[in-house]
Amino acid sequence: MELSGLLGKNVIIEALTGVFITNNVDIEKLKKSIAMSSCLKEAGLVLRIKGQEDWKEKINELEACRDIRITIRRVGGIGRQINKQQIISYFKKSYPGKIVLEAKKPEIKEDSCNLSIIITDGVIIYGIPIYYQGKSKLLSINPHDLPYYSPGALNPWFSRLLTNIAGLEKGVLLDPFCGTASIPTWASSNYHTIVCGDINPVHCKGGLANYSWLHGFDSKINIVRWDYNYLPMREASIDAIVTDLPYGRSVRSRGTSEEELAERFFKTFCYYLKNNGVTVVSISEDLYKFYRQSLCYLDSKCLMFIHSKLSRVILRFVKKTQQVDPSSLIRQG
Known part of the structure; x- marks a missing residue:
């Protein structure tokens, strides 16, 4: 889902465990996508694909090399x-x-040849790496180390993943349940404006501190205290919505249930999107059933294991219609 969001739909012609094979992709755009990615590390040119039982292969492209550096990975x-x-x-x-x-x-060097050998799903892929960027720095950042922390705060890599799946590089990004502002803080896309908010005023203040810690103070972001039932947004005014639906005590302490909040969100978010706008939402498996309430088209979905005690379902919606009838939305209060 992340690579499709960064490169566009229909670019993946084969998906193996840990490996995606694409075709007719601009190399510079591919390098940029790897740099922006939350977990993708390497891009390269496929030379051969062999079965594991018959892995020996003479690579003619290496004949002119003075020395050969081989990276072997089992997925x-x-x-x-x-x-x-x-x-x-x-x-x-x-x-x-x-x-x-x-x-x-x-190691991408002009004076030596690099060969990547990837073993996965019964095949061996031989390729020449053209770009590599490790993700250890992003993966090592702990939400506890930020200026403001609250239980349930998203890890930076997961926030980056959600924004990349949305796949928009400009426009207005909305996170209606921002919490500690992890999603806008770690969004890799160059959105012109980021609008986010939370019903908890402490989260709003702390979220702004987290964003400013990484980016400094700028006018691109607005963090507002609001109730999702009464969002101050016009119809068709948002390019992308990226959010992680609240769960547990953070929801129940506000006098509502997780089910009520999920149902409300799925019934209404499409109203705020522009035509062809995208929503990426992370929810618990128990709330997955409410996605059918949405008036937007479910484009893709996947199950993501965050850690041993937490898994989330990631859903990507696209608004296909020109307009959503406001009378079809449930208004409370």
Whole structure:
């Protein structure tokens, strides 16, 4: 979902465990997408795809190389029956007189050739890496280390993931349940305006502190205290809505239930979107059933395991109609 959001729909022609194969993609846009991604690390050109039982392959593209650096990765522990040293020994024998080394990660250098070997789903993919960026810095950021923390705060990498799935690089981004403002703080897209809010005034103040800690004070973001039942938004005024629906005590303490809030959200969010606008929402599996209340088109979905005790369903909606009839929406109060 993230790569489709960053590159556009219909770019993935094959999806394997941990690997996506695309076609006719602009290389510079692909590099930018990897840099913006929450978890994608490497982009490269596929040379060969072989079955694991017949993995030996002479790569003619390496004949002109002075030295060869090989990175071998098993996705999710797949292909443990294939010995790494056996692969390295094979390439040393296949290219006599050349320096063949195993590298822990791709190093894009002009004076040497890099070969990535990825073992997944019964196949071995041989490719030349063209861009690599590790994600350890983003993944290592703990919400506890930010100026303001509240239980249930989203991890930065997950917030980045949600905004990337939305796939819009400009316009107005809305997070109606911003909490600690993790989603707007870590949004990688260059939205012109970010509007977010929360019913808890402490969250509004703390969320602004978190955003300012990373970006400084600017006029691009507005954090407002509001009740979702009475959002101060006009019809068809938002380009993208990205949010994580509140759950647990944070909802019940405000005199409503998680089910009531989810039903209300799915019945109304489409009203605020522009035509072709996108909504990406993360919800618990128990609330997934309410998505059918939406008047927008469900474009894609996936189940994401956050940690051992928490999983979320990510839904991506697109507004296909020119207008949503306000009379079809439930207004409370």
